[in-house]
Amino acid sequence: MPSTMKKLLFLGFIVFLANCGSDSSNPDVTPTTTTQGLRFDSAGDFSSSASVPPSIQQIASALTTGQCSDLEAPITQDDPILEDGLDCDEDDGLVAHITPSHYSLALKRISLVPEDESGASIDFIADTGTLAQSEVIEFTTDDSSETIITLDPEDLTAGTYSGVEMEIYYFELTFLVAGVEQKVRIYMSDDDFEAEGNLGHHQGDITFMDDDGTELGWIDDTWTTAGLSTTRGKAQNGAGGTDAETDHDRGFFGDANLWDLEVLNQGVGQDIYLTTLEFDSPLEIPDISSFTNLITITATFSVADTFFYEDFEPQDTSDFPGFFPADGGEASSEGAAWAPLTPTAELSVEVSTP
Numbered sequence: 001m002p003s004t005m006k007k008l009l010f011l012g013f014i015v016f017l018a019n020c021g022s023d024s025s026n027p028d029v030t031p032t033t034t035t036q037g038l039r040f041d042s043a044g045d046f047s048s049s050a051s052v053p054p055s056i057q058q059i060a061s062a063l064t065t066g067q068c069s070d071l072e073a074p075i076t077q078d079d080p081i082l083e084d085g086l087d088c089d090e091d092d093g094l095v096a097h098i099t100p101s102h103y104s105l106a107l108k109r110i111s112l113v114p115e116d117e118s119g120a121s122i123d124f125i126a127d128t129g130t131l132a133q134s135e136v137i138e139f140t141t142d143d144s145s146e147t148i149i150t151l152d153p154e155d156l157t158a159g160t161y162s163g164v165e166m167e168i169y170y171f172e173l174t175f176l177v178a179g180v181e182q183k184v185r186i187y188m189s190d191d192d193f194e195a196e197g198n199l200g201h202h203q204g205d206i207t208f209m210d211d212d213g214t215e216l217g218w219i220d221d222t223w224t225t226a227g228l229s230t231t232r233g234k235a236q237n238g239a240g241g242t243d244a245e246t247d248h249d250r251g252f253f254g255d256a257n258l259w260d261l262e263v264l265n266q267g268v269g270q271d272i273y274l275t276t277l278e279f280d281s282p283l284e285i286p287d288i289s290s291f292t293n294l295i296t297i298t299a300t301f302s303v304a305d306t307f308f309y310e311d312f313e314p315q316d317t318s319d320f321p322g323f324f325p326a327d328g329g330e331a332s333s334e335g336a337a338w339a340p341l342t343p344t345a346e347l348s349v350e351v352s353t354p
Contacts, residue, residue, distance in 0.1 A: 035294050110124045111166075161283040185215075203254065205251035221235065221330065279349075
C-alpha cells in the first residue's frame, strides 16, 4: 500500500528523538547532571494538536493545529498539521490522526556524523551487534517529559558535525485497533539474513505484540487480531514489492519509493534502514582542553500527531470499511496513505557556560 505518505523527511525527526532516552547499557552514554559536555533533552506531548481516531461514519474536527490557509500555496499535498476531515489538496483523501498511548523505537546505532567524511563520528548509541540487541527508547503518557543523555567532554571528538545517522530496527505504537488498545510493531529493517539471526521479518512488516513483548502474529489484510497470521507468507506483501537484492517480499508499511532509495540499497547482508538528519547549521565540538560549555540539543514533538493518514475511496466497500484502524479496516488498503511520524517536532540547540 502507498503508506509512506508524502512526508518521508519527518521520519528523521522520530529517530533523532530516540537518542533522548536513558541508555544504561551503553558505557559511553551516562545520564548525568554535569554542566559540561553534549546533552540531549526531549519532550513528547501526548495531549495537544491531534484527535481521537475517526470512525467510519464521521471524521470529526478536533484539536489539530492547522487549516488549509496555513499551508503554503500552491497546495500540492495535505500536511500532518491539519485538523481532521480536511482535504486541502483536493485529492479526495481526508486527513486523520491516531494518537498512540505508547511510542517506542529500537535503534541498532545512532551517531553524530562529521562534516568531513575523513573525520571521526561520535556514537550516542554504539552498534549493538545485531538488530535483536537494539536499544529501545520509549515514550508513554505517564513518562513523556524531558529525559536526558549526556556525553562528557572526554567522550567527544573535536570537529564539525553535519547531522545524525541512525540505523532503525522497528518502531512500536499502542493505539485503538478494532476497538481494543493494541501494541503494533512496524519493522524498518530485515532481520532474516544470516548476520542478524534469521528472525523472519522483512522491511515493512507489521505485527501485533502483547504486553510481555511476545509477537502475536503478522497483520494479514485487516487491522484485527482475528486476521493475524502466525507465519509470514505472501499474504503479508504490500506496495513495497520485492527487494531485488535480497528477494525479500516487503510488508504492508512503505512502498517502492521508500524501500528502493539508494541509501537503503546496502546489499544482501545489510538490509538495515539507514537515515540521516542534517543540522540546520553545522555543530561545532571544541577540543576537550577548551571544552567548558554545555551544548544542549532539545527535541520537542507532538506524539498526538504521530500517526497521520489519508483515507481515499475504499477499494472494496462490500468487504471492508476502508483504512480506519480503530474500526478494524484494511491494513493493506490501496485507498489510504499513512505514516507514523513526528510532524510537529521542533529542534533547538543551546550553548551555556557553567
